[in-house]
Ligand SMILES: Nc1ncnc2c1ncn2[C@@H]1O[C@H](COP(=O)(O)OP(=O)(O)OP(=O)(O)O)[C@@H](O)[C@H]1O
């Protein structure tokens with residue numbers, strides 16, 4: 001991290017007029033003119049329908065993609081000017097499909113960044129066990145398994161554990177609870193919410209579930225067709241008069257005929 005720049009603002013991540021075009025063809029914008037600041041220690045939820053550009057926006061933060069226009073700054077440094085390896089070591093990333101290495105065991109997957117950072121083996125082992133407990137997987141049972149021997153939801157939980165392993169200041173989480181049953185999902189959401197407050201990390205959390213957005217976000221950024229159409233705290237968000245906000249709030253109405 002650039003200490004000089006880090007001290008000058010409380011912005012951990014800043015999008016400045018960011019557009020992203022496929023193959024740099026302006027007519028094919030996936031993300032259009034997004035300006036947005038994520039403060040240090042904030043949990044910002046990116047909410048949007050499938051295909052609205054949420055994953056693309058996350059990939060612009062850790063330089064898996066670079067903007068076609070505008071800039072993304074992480075701790076004050078434009079991503080195009082940072083060393084991508086250093087940048088990514090400071091950012092935990094939970095990808096949508098968990099993205100575990102199939103030939104690594106669960107503990108090797110979680111230990112990835114600590115191993116690259118040459119932590120002491122005993123410290124790595126205790127960190128892996130601590131994280132497996134945290135995401136509700138018994139270390140004795142799961143450490144030595146391979147990803148194919150887990151359910152989809154269990155793999156997602158390992159993905160969350162891996163992103164937290166080296167304690168990065170920034171976390172990008174792309175629908176991390178998407179493959180979980182509603183009960184486990186609610187449990188993990190509650191734990192995650194407490195954890196986020198305790199750890200004081202900067203988190204960008206992607207979801208298409210408005211309930212999850214309301215529960216976890218300090219602010220909610222709503223994307224629609226690659227554009228940022230709303231940005232508000234959960235309580236203000238519900239009062240916004242925008243058709244896409246209405247579309248989301250209408251989606252949580254309990255079907256008529258179901259007794260409450
Ligand atoms: N490499 C690519 N080439 C062409 N189109 C792409 C590419 N990557 C993404 N897209 C398109 O850009 C749009 C946004 O994709 P993105 O993955 O960011 O959406 P998303 O909001 O994460 O959706 P979901 O909720 O389904 O994960 C989609 O219409 C997608 O088809």
Ligand SMILES: [Mg+2]
Pocket residue numbers: 054055056096174
């Ligand atoms: Mg996505």
